[in-house]
Amino acid sequence: MPVKEEVDLESHGARLGTAQPARKDAKDATVVRRLREAGAIVLGTTCMTEYGMSPLGVSARRTLPRNAQNPRHAAGGSSTGSAVAVAVGLTPVALGSDGGGSIRIPSAFQGIFGIKPTFGRVSRHGDGFGGTMAHLGPLGASVRDLAIFLEAVAGEDPEDELTLRHPGFVRGWLESSLAGGVKGLRIGVLEEEISAADVQIARACREALSALEKEGAVLVPTTLRLAKHAAAIGYLSIGLEAYAALLPQRLHDFASIGVDLQLLCRIMSTFSSDDYLDAQALRAGLRRDVAVLLADVDVIAMPTTARTAPVVSDADVLGGMADTPELAAACRFAFLANLTGLPAGTAPIGMDARGMPMGLQIMGDAFDEAGVLRVLAHLERIGLASVPKPAVHVDVLGG
Numbered sequence: 001m002p003v004k005e006e007v008d009l010e011s012h013g014a015r016l017g018t019a020q021p022a023r024k025d026a027k028d029a030t031v032v033r034r035l036r037e038a039g040a041i042v043l044g045t046t047c048m049t050e051y052g053m054s055p056l057g058v059s060a061r062r063t064l065p066r067n068a069q070n071p072r073h074a075a076g077g078s079s080t081g082s083a084v085a086v087a088v089g090l091t092p093v094a095l096g097s098d099g100g101g102s103i104r105i106p107s108a109f110q111g112i113f114g115i116k117p118t119f120g121r122v123s124r125h126g127d128g129f130g131g132t133m134a135h136l137g138p139l140g141a142s143v144r145d146l147a148i149f150l151e152a153v154a155g156e157d158p159e160d161e162l163t164l165r166h167p168g169f170v171r172g173w174l175e176s177s178l179a180g181g182v183k184g185l186r187i188g189v190l191e192e193e194i195s196a197a198d199v200q201i202a203r204a205c206r207e208a209l210s211a212l213e214k215e216g217a218v219l220v221p222t223t224l225r226l227a228k229h230a231a232a233i234g235y236l237s238i239g240l241e242a243y244a245a246l247l248p249q250r251l252h253d254f255a256s257i258g259v260d261l262q263l264l265c266r267i268m269s270t271f272s273s274d275d276y277l278d279a280q281a282l283r284a285g286l287r288r289d290v291a292v293l294l295a296d297v298d299v300i301a302m303p304t305t306a307r308t309a310p311v312v313s314d315a316d317v318l319g320g321m322a323d324t325p326e327l328a329a330a331c332r333f334a335f336l337a338n339l340t341g342l343p344a345g346t347a348p349i350g351m352d353a354r355g356m357p358m359g360l361q362i363m364g365d366a367f368d369e370a371g372v373l374r375v376l377a378h379l380e381r382i383g384l385a386s387v388p389k390p391a392v393h394v395d396v397l398g399g
């Protein structure tokens with residue numbers, strides 16, 4: 001399996017999607033060390049968008065792969081290489097990270113599974129990003145792959161205080177929980193969010209949820225007054241945190257970063273510390289509202305993205321792009337889980353009229369990755385969630 005170049009690999013430090021050479025003095029990040037200890041063969045790193053700031057999978061600083069289903073479409077980001085590696089069949093699972101959908105968006109665009117765990121569930125020691133929004137987690141060809149990955153890497157790490165007193169998993173427990181089914185499970189359906197998606201995605205989400213209801217789940221129509229503002233709160237939060245982290249580049253080598261990231265920095269420079277604090281106050285309110293909602297339901301359902309993967313040109317892929325409608329569509333439903341720190345996974349639930357995959361997102365309560373994965377696994381078991389064979393496919397076993 002490969003790891004996203006956001007985390008340190010022995011003798012190959014995190015590049016973060018930049019043109020800078022990797023550090024040779026790096027040691028394995030905790031997540032990589034735990035994967036090796038569990039028996040994983042770490043192949044190397046996968047490329048990502050520059051500093052993880054594009055959800056579309058394009059970059060002026062790194063040559064990124066196209067969408068495995070159709071190379072004329074964007075692959076999604078920022079865990080671009082990890083998603084494509086799984087989608088084309090090079091690996092069953094890959095390490096990614098998610099600060100505003102960077103696991104779930106490329107997973108949905110490629111037609112694979114992915115999960116952003118609870119904030120603090122997986123150590124970020126050796127992660128080159130940081131901040132209050134980013135999580136490390138897996139992208140995989142099946143829900144079982146996600147469960148095995150999380151069992152191997154989750155739990156307390158003295159090198160990361162965010163994990164202290166946060167539990168790991170007894171080996172085999174998370175995988176065995178996938179068979180639990182959905183009978184009696186209360187699924188909060190954010191109908192306003194579903195209605196905000198493209199009509200084909202909305203229809204596919206409703207059909208998948210209807211199938212779960214027939215399997216015994218209880219669909220509970222719910223509302224979340226701040227949900228439609230989550231993306232705006234998220235942009236301000238992660239944007240200003242990235243702007244602060246990029247201070248050395250802004251002061252000394254601004255030309256070294258891509259023009260799309262330069263544009264982001266210019267935009268972020270128009271905000272003040274008060275704007276960031278306002279965003280965190282709204283974030284706290286959003287967390288309270290979600291906590292109230294999760295006292296009544298077990299998980300929450302919404303689309304993963306508002307549109308499927310956009311068409312991109314060679315110039316877009318090689319030079320970066322700042323297509324605000326497509327950026328907004330990719331991130332529309334992603335930030336709710338990052339702002340609250342709650343686990344959220346995506347399942348591929350079919351293709352649109354263009355032949356591009358669509359995703360259903362399931363978000364759970366804190367440290368209830370098992371609940372999220374149970375729903376995704378049941379969709380997979382009844383045939384409503386499956387990974388399509390891509391246009392670009394590699395059979396590594398030669399079968």
